[in-house]
Amino acid sequence: MLAALATPMQTSVVARLMGVTAPTASEHLTVLREAGLIDSTRAGRTTLHELTRRGRALLE
Numbered sequence: 855m856l857a858a859l860a861t862p863m864q865t866s867v868v869a870r871l872m873g874v875t876a877p878t879a880s881e882h883l884t885v886l887r888e889a890g891l892i893d894s895t896r897a898g899r900t901t902l903h904e905l906t907r908r909g910r911a912l913l914e
Contacts, residue, residue: 855868855883855886856892856905856912858871859892859909860905860910860913862902863903864901865879868883883903890906890908890909891906891908892904892905892906893905
């Protein structure tokens, strides 16, 4: 999931790519955000997720 977020994307897109439900993807994204690996920006009912510097460093 972390590697997929090399390109910023919405929760529903992450869920489809990972083959899980949106609530399951959201739980995983919360863990990644709390670990400081991604940032999430909310606009209305849409949330966009992207890697932080720490997340990028981990992938490298």
